[in-house]
Amino acid sequence: MVQPSLGAIISSVLLGSIGGFDSSPAPVANLTGIGQHRGTRLSKSISGFNLANPVDAWLGIDYALQPVGDRRFAPVEQPPERFDGVRDATRFGPICTQDKSYEYAGEQSEACLNFNVYRPAGVPLTQKLPTLVWIHGGAFSLYSGRTMDGGSFVASSDQPVMVVTFNYRLNSLGFLPSGLFERLGLLNLGLRDQHFFLQFLQTHLPAFGGDPAQITLGGLSAGAHSAAFQYFHNYGADEGAPLFARAILQSGAVTARAFPDVSHPRYEADFRTLMQHVSCDADADDEQQLACLRAAPIEEIERVSSRIYAEAESSLSWPWQPVPGAPRMERRGSRVLRQRSFHRLPLITTHTTDEGKYYTPGHLQTNDEFLRFWQALSPGLNVTDLAILNELYPDPAAHPDSRWARGSPNGTQYDRLSAAWSDMAYICPSRATAEATGGETWRLRFDTPGHPLEASGWRGVPHASDAAYLWNEPGVPFPEVAREYHAYMASFVAAGEPNKFRGEGAPEWPRYGGSEGARGGCAQQLVVSPGRTGTECDDVRVRHCAFWNDEERAGRLQK
Secondary structure, eight states: OOSOOHHHHHHHHSOSSOOOBOSOOOOEEEETTTEEEEOEEEEEOTTSOEEEEEEEEEEEEEOSOOOOGGGTTSOOOSOOOOOOSEEEOSSOOOEESOOTTTOSSOOEESOOOEEEEEEETTOOTTSOEEEEEEEOOSTTTSOOGGGSOHHHHHHHOSSOOEEEEEOOOOHHHHOOOSHHHHHHTOTTHHHHHHHHHHHHHHHHGGGGTEEEEEEEEEEETHHHHHHHHHHTTOTTOOSSSOSOSEEEEESOOTTOSOOOOTTOHHHHHHHHHHHHHTTOOTTSOHHHHHHHHHHSOHHHHHHHHHHHHHHHHTTTOOSSOOOTTBTTBSSOHHHHHHHTOSOOOOEEEEEETTGGGGTSOSOOOSHHHHHHHHHHHOTTOOHHHHHHHHHHSOOTTTOTTOTTOSOOSSOTTHHHHHHHHHIIIIIHHHHHHHHHHOSSEEEEEEOSOOSGGGGGSTTOSOTTTTHHHHTTOTTSSOHHHHHHHHHHHHHHHHHSSSSTTOOTTOOOOOOTTSGGGEETTEEEEEEEOTTTOEEEESOTTHHHHHHHTOTTTTTTTTO
8 A cells, every 4th residue: 555654654754752852850740659750851842843932751660560470461550669769751752562663762671660740840749730631543553651741741731731741551461352361350450450549549640740620531552442442431431530531632532443352252262373473372371371371471462462463453453452341341332322421521533634544455456345245343243234335335336426436656546445434433423422421522534645755645633644744743734733732632632621721813614513503503613723723514525423322233343
């Protein structure tokens, strides 16, 4: 397929390890019951641009006893051990074990459960600030907390806010769906890491001058799916108060793409392949299997997990995923939305115009290949489902007037498949989220290219195009859009709504479905585009979203 990988796009913006330290240290943060950490002061972004204002940062701080040795493949349950003295927190910690060809920089380790804090320099720690806690994306298999430049986000904000980023276990180490792990209660370890960290922040965020009652939980892609799983987990009877006050779901949702049950045959096949290559007997008793996995060389686990992921990537049937019916996903997302059983917290949900164009395969040429792709991805779809799908997305080879007959360097079915998968995986789930949450909800379509390679036009505005715009990265193709987009998000973090501190001259962003956001009976969303940012009626592909969001079909789509 004639296009760069998503990893290459992200790496082109994030070129290396953090730099731009000056001689002034950040204040010492004292974590009660753990110890003191001295940070650093930043003057440059991760990509090497000068920050608008200096930022204090504490980097690479552990938030749990690390999941190594007998704690490999176990839920985290304890914070780090107490220590004396003052520890250095001026460099990033290791990232979680993953395919080494994807991450742009950094040491890898199983001992990777660490976090980073960014705060405006000079603001006393006694002033408790609203805080954005960001969950990184990467298909639950890749990247790390450092792929979000918290320093640039903080430095660019007109109002004092903080950013916290962190790592959680990835690929098979964090998400190993299997009968073994179902029986042992070890599913969804990565989601449980996230929840543990949110609990940790309720105690320790004040040490950095953050307000635990004013946390915005956000994420991109798998990070947004994760934030959605945490947001919608209440089911009307969660323990205590919410661990955050509001959320940003950037290209993600509780019903995003598909999350098969743990019993899916592909998961069991992946598990057995992993066991075979690390010399463990998948037919031994449960305790023997677990002991063998915990003793297996981490290098071999990484190698096999990465190979299985790479082999599945083009089919969009990713291995190493969270599964419903397990901790933090006890109910399917479609059921949660239908029952409306969740905390009603302010929410921003976004999507890009052409989400699927970094994912969908480009070699498909015929209608049969198009339908076979969907049968393989969602085996539960029946003959009627496929007939409706065929009618909603007309074959450009048979219908020259099809909106997906524009042409590209890829196969005949590329634009058609990209549109259908975009709707199924991201765009329609975002709409369903906004419709279910109502009230204090804002929806956005991002329509700005994120990388110079998208200038050819046929790539459109695909998934993650908005990543670096979030933190006002100076190196993006349209810096004025970065300033505008960041200001909306920073206002939401600071004030709980995106308009109070929006950029000068920026249009008001109406609530989705609110009185100001339902002109002529149509819900309004913001569209962010160079020189043309404004509101639009959210009425594009309504019939298509009715198909993908249908309650009766949700089970067949594994939503």
